[in-house]
Amino acid sequence: MAAKKKPVTGGVDTHKDFHHAAAVDQAGRLLGDQQFAADAAGYRLLLAWLGTFGPVVKVGVEGTGSYGAGLARYLAEQHIEVVEVDRPDRKTRRRKGKSDPIDAIAAAQATVSGRASGAPKARTGPVEAIRAMQVARRGAVKARTAALNQLDGLIISAPEQLRAQLRKLSGAKLLAACMNLPVDEKHLSHPVHATSTALRALAARIHNLTAEIDQVDKCLRPVVAKAAPRVSALFGVGPEVASRLLATAGDNPDRLRSEAALAHLCGVAPLPVSSGRKDRHRLNRGGDRSANCALYTVVLSRLRHDPRTRAYMDRRTKDGLSKKEIIRCLKRYVVREVHTALLADFAVLNA
Secondary structure, three states: OOOOOOOEEEEEEEOOOEEEEEEEOOOOOEEEEEEEEOOHHHHHHHHHHHHOOOOEEEEEEEOOOOOOHHHHHHHHHOOOEEEEEOOOOHHHHHHHOOOHHHHHHHHHHHHHHOOOOEOOOOOOOHHHHHHHHHHHHHHHHHHHHHHHHHHHHHHHOOOHHHHHHHOOOOHHHHHHHHHOOOOOHHHOOOHHHHHHHHHHHHHHHHHHHHHHHHHHHHHHHHHHHHHOHHHHOOOOOOHHHHHHHHHHHOOOHHHOOOHHHHHHHHOOOOEEOOEOOEOOEEOOOOOOHHHHHHHHHHHHHHHHHOHHHHHHHHHHHHOOOOHHHHHHHHHHHHHHHHHHHHHHHHHHHOO
16 A cells, blocks of 8 residues: 655745745755746646645745736645745855745745745735725826926026016926927927927826826725725725735735734834843834835825824824824724725625
């Protein structure tokens, strides 16, 4: 009678064109490693190869939000537990070196030992659609900001006749004036005509990018409202803020075991730095900075329009806290509301 095969844990170092996989037993001993193509056929071969060593318990994957996203989705479809693995820190790499097999083995051993235990985002529902649209919106906003800065700088240094015409205008009036500037292609070697051409091009770019942002917002609103009505209904949370928070949580916010986990993910959980008789915490500069910015937007809105938040600000100011410290406290309170609303929306979607 053949001996029963023992459980196997996999680890994968992901890349754009290929993935390197390693298999270890439950004691962390290496069973083998091999490279596979980063496509649908490669995913099937990778899982089949792991299965030759025994029943696959779980697989640790680096970069589940980038190069490993496709593999993580395939493994989840095959009902294999996927664990998100961070790349080894610099100290470990200095000691053990860096190669694809080394990273794959480290991922497998971190998974089997429990050092890596985070569940990756599902990326199979409406939140993934929201994240994709957010990528387009964020790029357009960044490009528009750059164009606005270029327009402003060009006006400041423009020849006097243009500068005098445009310096007192702002907003839509400034864009309209720049878009209506005459262009004389026969005299582009003259600074006045060249600057007019450049200003007109920048104004047209800003106009087109604004239209692009408006179109993405129009598409986002109904998707966000349907996916997370409770999050969207929170005070100070509009469609843009809600979409950022949803993209951070993913399609499976139940992977965030507590509000503290969401706070750490958003970078609003203070980190302990106590030593000896000193008991203190420092600012957390990690986490998803886009979600952190979204929480900051909510706090600013509440400080302007919510009497309870303003009363909290006054009370804590009398306690000796600075405005920055109070805003950090308020962001932590907002996370508590967001976590409760996220779980409620998730429960409704999966009912």
